Amino acid sequence: MNAGCLTIKELTDAVGGGLTPRMVRHYHQLGLLPQPVRSPSNYRLYTKKDVLRLQRIVALKQQGFQLNHIRNILEVEPEADTTVNLMGQLQQQYRAVMQQISQLRQTASALEGLLGRDRHCQIMQAEVLAQLKLLDVETQAGLGGLENLWSGLDAEIHTHSEAFSESLQRLLPDLSHRSEIEQHLISQLVLTCGDVSLVSFVKLSRDAIAASREALSSSCQIVVDTQTVAAALDQTRLSHLGCQIETLIDNPHITTATEAEVAFWQHREWREKLQQVSQGCVLVVGYAPSVLVEVCEAIANQKIQPALIIGMPIGFSHAPAAKRQLMLQKIPYITVEGTLGGGALAATALNALVESLIDKPDCHCYLN
Template sequence: MTTLTIKEFTQAVGGGMTPRMVRHYHQLGLLPQPVRSPSNYRLYTQKDVLRLQRIVALKQQGFQLNHIRQILEVEPEEDTTASLMTQLQQQYRAVIQQISQLRQTASALEGLLGRDRDCEIIQAEVLAQLKLLEVDTQTGLGGLEKLWNGLDAQVHAHPEAFAESLERLLPEFSSRSEIEQDLISNLVLACGDVSLASFVRLSDRAIATSREVLKSGCQIVADIPTVAAALDTTRLAHLGCPVETLIDNSHITTATEAEKAFWQDQKWQEKLQQVSPGCVLVIGYAPSVLLSVCKAIQNQEIQPALVIGMPIGFSHAPAAKRQLMQSCVPFITVEGTLGGGLLAATVLNSLVESLIEKPDCHCYLRHS
């Protein structure tokens, strides 16, 4: 049996693995202790390579090391499916609890950092009192509630200054274009979750391509009426961009209904094949629509100029988005399960807003 030294072992695994990381994984119990040569060198086998590659792959998918150890502890000869699924469900609940706790902390920080300048005087007073507060006692918690009440009392004095809040809360985006920064800001405002900014993905030419085709009056295709209704029809009318709905049924209003309708009625799938070359697809609900779009693009059956792919779902939607990001077409998406019709429409509206000032909401009717 061929054996490898620790240096050869890390090279075979790849992924930036180092001997120091290997020794760390031994200490954590993720890797079994290797056999030793007569000179006391660690010797590894191909089985060790495969195990460490699996550890690296799971880590890249976001699993924590203690979770990975539990997954690897399930013996192959056991009925692993039920056991592993139970473990993953337990881990998921633990992670969701951690996210909930972090979300509470984030909300408290947002409540302080997101205050605009008109609140700064009382905010400074609250921060000064916060340093003196014993939050571990019941009295302290009551005092904290009073501080928040005092701070919140100022919100009735003026409208919220969203730009000031986002300037403090959003990550550093100086390397991105002004249009891209504005798009991400609008997405955050549409859902109220600052963390969304880290999951927005745009292809290299997404912005430039969208501006070109929108100025030329391209066709806009939304997956369901709810998404189409959220589009900025006033600006689109001024640009000469017609809006079409793929699943053209006013009774379809949810992701569940959209997914079911697209699969059950062949006419919607056939309609997808008929979209105009150079159109912009806006998909906010049905993951199967995005999957079909990616397949049709790959088979050169349709040629959209841009795909805004933000369907909702927990298995098909993330997979559809990954396929979109691997396609050759310009795209804008949000990684993972996050998405929705409002977010998809917000993206298109931000792109359109970058091209044309808000016109009189009825002036285009006089020219129709």
């Protein structure tokens, strides 16, 4: 065996990240990894260069890139003129992925239309499911019959109000591994945006619930990025706890993420105001990514020490980056990965924590 070379098992051990020999062989077949030299005994032999390439592949895969995207990225040198062409290819692939998501969303909507029905609709729901099995969709009459089935099911909504909790029980993934307080928090977030897929993007640090209850019980200061977020908070319950609300961008005319982002960068006094928030406060960021970036920098420089950060700004580049920075801080946090977010979600997160604290002050489920 050549000196300095690794077997396929030694290669996977060196790269880590859950990589297996079978995956390495698959990457060879896809052209992601060049074919290695062989030993006299026909064993694959790998070098440090192979380790580095595989580490890049694993890292990109963990960030959500598909294998065909990764191959295109790795084939282009950073300085090459083909980088422009690569961006065009990635844009086309992004559109294809979004089309797939749209199609899956249509399927999910159809399933939600059935599974989300409460017990009052179950008789009609059973009839619809029975008819769907027999429906001949090859004819126009069949398609009309399908519309009639949905119309019959939809007619049931006029007989009673929607039972949100019951619908959620049918649609939410298994959350039994989460505490009762976390389950309530996640359910409220889903109800706010109407999208069950949000569940997989909600991230809480292990100490987030404990930190929130301790801070709120101590009548901590609540600092929000805009007045729109402040207006969505449960001020009655917060007053009961003795928590005062402070707004960083205290201009009532700033109501969108775009306005908040520009305003925060243009006005130095609001950035200085952030540096002066009280120790042990709860920071709620629902709009401006730059606010969350500044928060993370202030924490890293030990200028502020909040008890909890609810970081859910909106944005397509800075917001996901700011959230990743947040999750690297040693401060308890609640966030929604990626571009998803908004003032309504951020306020809902805090309101759910406040509600749980007041309704169940002695609950310790989150410590298990």
